[in-house]
Amino acid sequence: MGYTRPLTPGSLRVRNMVSADQFIQGFRFLPGYFDRSAQIDLLEALREAIAESPFYTPTMPRSGKPLSVRMTNLGPLGWVTDRDGGYRYQATHPVTGQPWPPIPAMVLDLWRKVADYEPPPEACLVNYYVPPARLGLHQDADERDFAAPVVSVSLGDSCLFRIGGRERASPTRSMKLSSGDVVILGGAARLAFHGVDRVHPGTSTLLAGRFAEGGRINLTLRRVTEPG
Ligand code: MD3
């Protein structure tokens, strides 16, 4: 059995908004995993990496339409998308041509503690949402290794996150993700459709003065290739 928490009033904010760990097998929610001081340390480590490997605006396959979320990556592989190449993993930043910076020790440490999967993550996708940025309902299916979970960390403004089932048409639930929260998607949840409907501006002071535009940062740690 994974981690569960009781249904508290705070997890029942709106209709259909529940703790999704009651809903999808393999979903674990660790609210407030990082306290404020750990969030600041993590953000400082990210700031150094992002200075080398800046956020860029990814584009959709074929249409070339820009995503509203800006992205960069850390680690040996990074997830990218553009009109001509489509969704893929690659070892270099699409704008600078440089290798992605290493994944910070604190982040590797999180994986060791919560992933229940021995081989280290190969990719840390960093998403940056400045309202009204959002991320449509999608499946993370560009990896070869679905046995490994995806581990996510939220920093800065809170967001309204949505998660459903393995089919696009499956019913969905909504929940709030706040700064310092960790989500682990393993088992059946690994291939669940999910997205970010909106970011709530001004709900955290973490990014203020560190990232000029405020907003929300999300890290997702992924194993891309099958180990061995
Ligand atoms: C992975 N990011 O980068 S993270 C993504 O908040 C992505 O930026 C969102 O979706 C964000 O691909 C959500 C948490 C998450 C939730 C459910 C998942 C990641 C998941 C289900 C399967 C795989």
Ligand code: FE
């Ligand atoms: Fe995703």
